[in-house]
Amino acid sequence: MVTVTVGLPVYNAAPYLAEAIQSVINQSFTDWELVVVDDGSTDESLAIARSFTDPRIKLIADGKNTGQSVRLNQISRMATGKYIARMDADDVMTVDRLQTQVHFMNEHSEVDLVSSYVYSIGTDNKVYGMRGTTHLPQTLGEAVSGFPIVHPAVLTRRSWSVANPYNEQIPRVQDYELWLRTWHTSRFFIINRPLLFYREIGIPYKNKYLRSSAQIRHILETQYRTELGWRKTYQIKTKTVLKGALYVLFNLLNREDWLLKRRNRPLSSEDQSVAEKLLAKATNRPKIASFSPL
Secondary structure, eight states: OOSEEEEEEESSOHHHHHHHHHHHHTOSOOOEEEEEEEOSOOSSHHHHHHTOOOTTEEEEEOSOOOOHHHHHHHHHHHOOSSEEEEOOTTOEEOTTHHHHHHHHHHHOTTOSEEEEEEEEEETTOOEEEEEOOOOOOSSHHHHHTOOOOOGGGOEEEHHHHHHSOOOTTOSSOHHHHHHHHHTTTSOEEEEEEEEEEEEEETSOOHHHHHHHHHHHHHHIIIIIHHHHOHHHHHHHHHHHHHHHHHHHHHHHTTOHHHHHHTTSBOOOHHHHHHHHHHHHHHHOOOTTSOOOOO
């Protein structure tokens, strides 16, 4: 049994997967296993994952495309760690992420899930800012308006993840549905500094948001309309529609990245330099590391 299982679902993530895996290998905390579960990738993702020979890495590939919710539940069942750290295949951990989150959870037995602030990065590996807040919703009305938890920055107790699986009927926003289902019976916490580089700038976002917002409207209508009331439900659903229209417009104007950047706080020149050095350290792959040509 290890302390942390890092769960990494993968689907066609070849451009960024090596950096994601390397950032786990480069962790200052070393008592981990990395479970890479391929969801039927058709690019070079599998070859890239297999090029890493660290014995702490477990690669699961069954050739099926079952969706992220199914894969995340699969990881929870397979995990041997006391904790499970989420991560996406295009993101990068800071080198002290696991050490920081494990220490926090060891010191706070009442907490079920801990997340953190994140740095926003682009496909060019440039740091564009940071975002995060420690304020968590206190009412259902606040919760449905948006949870400030960045999914791939989450670390949970394995017992909590097993007891609270993702809804496998939810193809997108499975984290939103899970937070809404558990926030009133669980204890969440957000560490007020970035522990993850979250890749978003330069990645097409319009269609992703439109699909996600449609799923959010469905969740609100089918699961929370009675408790929220028709007025609040209508307000939130309308907000997602208007926001979607904004993304469509800015996509047509080729200004989608500008909207995404506005979600983040700009960094001072000093903080920018620190963030860039942290990113370089997290993704550094020593030349002595084993690598099999693709």
